[in-house]
Amino acid sequence: MSDKTNAVKQRNERYNKYVNTVTPKTSMTKALLHSFLIGGLTCIIGQAIGDILAYSVPSLSKDMVANITSMILVTVAILFTGLGFYDVIARQGGAGSFLPITGFANAMASASMEFKTEGLIFGTSAKLFTIVGPVIVNGIVWSTLAGLINLWILGMY
Amino acid sequence: MFSFKHTKPESMSKDNVSVVPPPTNFSSRKRVMRFYNTPRIIGRMSVVGEKESKGPLGKYFAKCETDDKMGEKTFERAEIRMFDTAVRGAVRDSGLDIKDVDLLISGDLLNQMTTSSYAARDIGVPHIGVYGACSTMTESLLVAASFVDSGYFSNVLCATCSHFATAERQFRFPLEYGCQRPPYAQWTVTGAAASIVSTNNADTERFPKIVMAIPGMITDFGTNDLNNMGAAMAPAAMDTMCTLFTQTGFCESDFDLVVTGDLGKLGSDILRDLMRERGMKLGQNYIDCGNMIYDVKQKCYQGGSGCACSATIFNSFILDKLVKGEYKRVAYLATGALMSTQSCYQGETIPCISHAVVVESPFGGECE
Amino acid sequence: MSNVWSMIGTYAIVFAVGGALCALAEILIVRTKLTPARILVIFLIAGIALEGVGLYDSIFKACQAGISVPIVGFGASLAKGAIEAARTYGFLGAFAGGLIRTAFGVGAAIVMSYIVTLTFSPKTK
Numbered sequence: 001m002s003d004k005t006n007a008v009k010q011r012n013e014r015y016n017k018y019v020n021t022v023t024p025k026t027s028m029t030k031a032l033l034h035s036f037l038i039g040g041l042t043c044i045i046g047q048a049i050g051d052i053l054a055y056s057v058p059s060l061s062k063d064m065v066a067n068i069t070s071m072i073l074v075t076v077a078i079l080f081t082g083l084g085f086y087d088v089i090a091r092q093g094g095a096g097s098f099l100p101i102t103g104f105a106n107a108m109a110s111a112s113m114e115f116k117t118e119g120l121i122f123g124t125s126a127k128l129f130t131i132v133g134p135v136i137v138n139g140i141v142w143s144t145l146a147g148l149i150n151l152w153i154l155g156m157y
Numbered sequence: 158m159f160s161f162k163h164t165k166p167e168s169m170s171k172d173n174v175s176v177v178p179p180p181t182n183f184s185s186r187k188r189v190m191r192f193y194n195t196p197r198i199i200g201r202m203s204v205v206g207e208k209e210s211k212g213p214l215g216k217y218f219a220k221c222e223t224d225d226k227m228g229e230k231t232f233e234r235a236e237i238r239m240f241d242t243a244v245r246g247a248v249r250d251s252g253l254d255i256k257d258v259d260l261l262i263s264g265d266l267l268n269q270m271t272t273s274s275y276a277a278r279d280i281g282v283p284h285i286g287v288y289g290a291c292s293t294m295t296e297s298l299l300v301a302a303s304f305v306d307s308g309y310f311s312n313v314l315c316a317t318c319s320h321f322a323t324a325e326r327q328f329r330f331p332l333e334y335g336c337q338r339p340p341y342a343q344w345t346v347t348g349a350a351a352s353i354v355s356t357n358n359a360d361t362e363r364f365p366k367i368v369m370a371i372p373g374m375i376t377d378f379g380t381n382d383l384n385n386m387g388a389a390m391a392p393a394a395m396d397t398m399c400t401l402f403t404q405t406g407f408c409e410s411d412f413d414l415v416v417t418g419d420l421g422k423l424g425s426d427i428l429r430d431l432m433r434e435r436g437m438k439l440g441q442n443y444i445d446c447g448n449m450i451y452d453v454k455q456k457c458y459q460g461g462s463g464c465a466c467s468a469t470i471f472n473s474f475i476l477d478k479l480v481k482g483e484y485k486r487v488a489y490l491a492t493g494a495l496m497s498t499q500s501c502y503q504g505e506t507i508p509c510i511s512h513a514v515v516v517e518s519p520f521g522g523e524c525e
Numbered sequence: 526m527s528n529v530w531s532m533i534g535t536y537a538i539v540f541a542v543g544g545a546l547c548a549l550a551e552i553l554i555v556r557t558k559l560t561p562a563r564i565l566v567i568f569l570i571a572g573i574a575l576e577g578v579g580l581y582d583s584i585f586k587a588c589q590a591g592i593s594v595p596i597v598g599f600g601a602s603l604a605k606g607a608i609e610a611a612r613t614y615g616f617l618g619a620f621a622g623g624l625i626r627t628a629f630g631v632g633a634a635i636v637m638s639y640i641v642t643l644t645f646s647p648k649t650k
Contacts, residue, residue: 025555026555028552028555031551031555032548032551032552035544035547035548035550035551036544036545036547036548036551037544038547039543039544039546039547039548039595040539040540040541040543040544040547040591041540042543042594043539043540043542043543043544043590043591043594043595044536044539044540044543044590046539046590046593046594047535047536047539047589047590047591047594048536050589050590051532066593066602067629067630068629069590070629070630070633071629071630071633073594074630074633074634074637075633075637078634078637078638078641079637079641081641082641082642082644082645083645084645084647084648084650087650088650093547094547094551094554095547095548095549095550095551095553095554095561095564096544096547096548096551098550098561098565099546099547099550099564099565099568099595099596100543100547100594100595100596101594101595101596101598101599101630103565103596104565104596104599104634105634105637105638108634108635108638109634109637109638109641109642110647112638112639112641112642113638113641113642113645113646113647114647116642116646120642124639124642128635128638131562134562134563134565134566135562135565135566135569135596135599136631138566138569138570139569139573139599139600139603139623139627140603140623140624142569142570142573142600142603142604143573143600143603143604143606143607143619143622143623144607144619144620144623146573146574146576146577146604146607146608146619147604147607147608147610147611147616147618147619147620147622147623148611148616148619149577150577150607150608150611150612151608151611151612151615151616151619154612
């Protein structure tokens with residue numbers, strides 16, 4: 001029995017190795033260039049929105065400027081998703097379009113639109129976090145931990 | 158004759174990586190079903206979406222739906238509608254009435270096979286659901302042929318369908334989610350196809366006949382990449398194909414066409430390699446439906462996949478040629494990957510299957 | 526005039542840093558079998574860690590939106606909120622602070638998604 005499972009394991013290993021050699025790979029330079037350009041561009045847009053806000057409404061605090069900037073970025077990304085061209089950009093941009101906060105918004109909006117057919121309660125509302133769930137959950141868990149550790153270290157001194 | 162452009166992978170296995178023959182026992186078990194009463198395929202219908210109709214085989218498909226929702230509210234309803242069109246079209250094509258159909262054997266990709274059951278509700282024919290993922294068409298033909306051959310039923314409908322949008326939602330991500338597909342991914346075909354298998358008699362003897370079938374064996378070579386279906390399914394196709402060439406008495410050159418389901422370009426290249434390892438060289442008469450259905454320009458990576466991929470091509474292009482007698486004998490091996498998203502997240506590898514049916518033209522003897 | 530030049534300099538840094546982070550994520554996608562969701566979580570936790578050890582502020586001064594627009598910035602502001610609230614309200618604050626600080630963006634995303642869902646439907650392309 002163990003002889004047979006061993007043979008199967010060996011066969012599978014060799015097959016997977018072989019598959020790896022014949023599977024076409026993403027062209028690295030092109031993918032990197034695209035994600036660099038699109039990611040960089042998104043950051044520049046974010047910076048510009050922040051600068052314009054700070055310049056035109058000088059009374060805003062720094063935190064508020066950051067908040068409004070992210071709200072605008074998120075809104076624009078969600079509108080793009082609704083109109084159906086965010087995923088067209090993302091097919092080129094790769095990581096450049098899912099790493100910025102706009103990708104977070106796209107993941108949320110796309111899931112909520114997709115499951116609209118199951119109704120607004122069990123579809124949209126329940127499935128809204130199917131893709132961004134990991135980000136929110138991990139964000140809250142680890143930031144809470146960061147806060148607690150920080151407090152604990154401060155308490156020691 | 159239709160000619161196929163092949164990129165000939167003479168020696169794909171670089172770096173001297175060779176594929177070991179699997180330790181499966183081919184010889185002892187009898188796996189071929191022979192249908193001595195030769196059930197006939199008397200009607201066929203294929204419905205495809207817009208993208209498929211623009212592919213190289215576009216002109217062969219019976220009907221093209223330009224709207225991907227077909228005027229329905231949801232993609233699931235659209236799929237049911239497409240299925241219904243295919244079934245009724247096949248019945249019309251055979252000259253029968255829906256009342257003459259004894260049984261509907263069908264399946265699709267969605268959970269609990271909702272599409273085919275919901276469509277069968279409106280069609281009003283006894284229904285048997287079969288699930289073989291993308292191999293559903295051969296699976297239903299196999300079951301139908303054995304029912305007809307043994308005389309339980311005289312007219313049996315086989316049908317299947319798949320839809321890009323519903324398959325994406327079930328197996329991958331929401332449609333509007335911006336994600337990149339790896340270059341080895343495949344594109345689910347939007348389409349539906351149906352054929353009618355009938356008893357052989359004076360009226361039906363001018364139609365192509367199903368002469369034998371091989372039920373597939375679950376084959377798993379330990380791949381677990383959800384996007385690389387071609388590599389996962391190629392061993393299953395190899396297993397059935399080896400049985401086909403060793404147990405039926407036909408060798409590879411006896412077939413005008415050996416068709417695999419939806420291995421795609423990469424998968425069919427791997428299959429060629431695997432077969433060469435076993436001493437059987439696949440020539441120009443081997444084609445893959447996934448490789449054929451889209452044009453390179455349509456940017457579908459390795460080609461098409463899904464139940465409808467091979468089913469629509471079989472029920473249009475291949476059966477057309479068989480009816481005309483341009484092909485004498487065709488082996489049709491659809492392949493299916495039998496995983497779910499849960500099993501993949503749990504780290505399971507992908508079990509695959511490939512059933513085969515051998516279809517012969519009614520003009521077999523005379524034309525040769 | 527020097528103002529304009531410093532602005533161009535800032536934008537160049539923003540572009541370079543933002544682009545480099547995304548390119549790094551792309552390398553992870555192509556070279557390893559990590560899914561986008563895992564990569565997002567990795568970068569998010571990196572942001573939280575940077576803020577937790579107090580490095581984020583100095584990086585942000587230099588890179589501005591280059592670091593705050595990618596998900597790293599989201600992680601950092603979660604951590605910053607949690608730490609600040611923990612200092613003000615005691616340890617209970619750590620549970621609420623992150624959410625309070627990022628509520629503007631997340632709230633906008635949820636409400637806008639809902640509105641967009643009511644207006645548009647997904648399309649195949």
